[in-house]
Amino acid sequence: MGPLIEEIKNKKELKSLNSDFVGSITKELLEGKKINIDKKSERKKIIKEVRSILHAVYGVFKKSKYTKKEKLLKDISSLKDTAGHNKILELHRSTKERLEYYPSVYEKIFAITGKPKSILDLGCGLNPLSYPYMRLKTEYYATELTEEDSKFIQSYFDKLKIKGKAYSLDLTRINTLPPADVCFLFKLLDTLETLKRDITKTIFEQLQTKWVVASFPLKTIGGRKNISKRRLVWFEKIIKDCKYETFEIPNEVFYVIKLASK
Ligand SMILES: C[S@@+](CC[C@H](N)C(=O)[O-])C[C@H]1O[C@@H](n2cnc3c(N)ncnc32)[C@H](O)[C@@H]1O
Structure with missing residues (x-):
C-alpha cells in the first residue's frame, strides 16, 4: 500500500x-x-x-499564509509583542476566530481552575502562541499531529524562553499523556471522534490532569451556519460524574471540568 x-x-x-x-x-x-x-x-x-x-x-484549519509562520516568528521580539503574536495566531482558523476573545477566555478559565503551573495542550494548532494572553508563567506541553507543526511550536518556546515541550502525537493512538495541572482540548474532540469513535473516553481515562478545558465550535468552518449545542449530549454523558462549568464566546463553547478521579 x-x-x-x-x-x-x-x-x-x-x-x-x-x-x-x-x-x-x-x-x-x-x-x-x-x-x-x-x-x-x-x-x-x-x-x-x-x-x-x-x-x-487537518488541512482545512490552515490559512493560505500558514507557511509564513517561520518568518513571522523571526520578527517577534518578546512576549510583549502582541501584534507579532497575533499575526501568527491568524494563520490557523481556530486561533484566528478566537483572537479578540483570548483575554476574557483565559480570565474565565483561570478564575475557575486557579493559575496552573503546567498546561497540556492537545491537538494544539497554533494555540501555544496565545501564551502572552494567559498572563502567567507556566510550563507548557503541546502536541500536534505532525512533526513539522510541533517543531514550529518548539521553536516558539525556545525563542521566547518559555519552559515548554512540543511533540508530534496522533491522539487516536495514545498510550500515556504527561501530567499537568490543566489540559486544553480546544475544538478537538469533534474532529477526533470522526477519526475514531469513543476516542474521547480513552483520552479522559489517560489524562493525568486535575482540570480539563474542552471547547467545541458553535459555527461551521467559515462561520456561515450555526451548530447546535444539543449535539454535545454525547460529551456531557462522558463528564456527567464531574463538576463542570460552561461559558461561551460567539463561535465556541467551553467546558471547564474538574476531573473527579484526579
Ligand atoms: C480545530 S483544530 C483546533 C486547534 C487548537 N486546539 C485550537 O483550538 O486552536 C483541530 C486540530 O487537531 C489536529 N488533529 C487532527 N487530527 C489529529 C490527531 N489524530 N491527533 C492529533 N491532533 C490532531 C489538527 O491538526 C488541528 O490542528
Missing part, C-alpha cells in the same frame, strides 16, 4: 502528514469494501476519499 499512501500525500497541504497516520485511515476506508486499487478509476476514487478526510481533520 506504500505507493498509494505516497500518492495520497502528494499534495502540498498533506505532505507533512505521517505515512502511518494516512495508512491507517486508508486501511479503514478500504476495509470490507471490494476495491481494486490497481484499477485506475477505483484508485482515483479512494485517493479522493482519503484526501477529503485528511483535509477535514
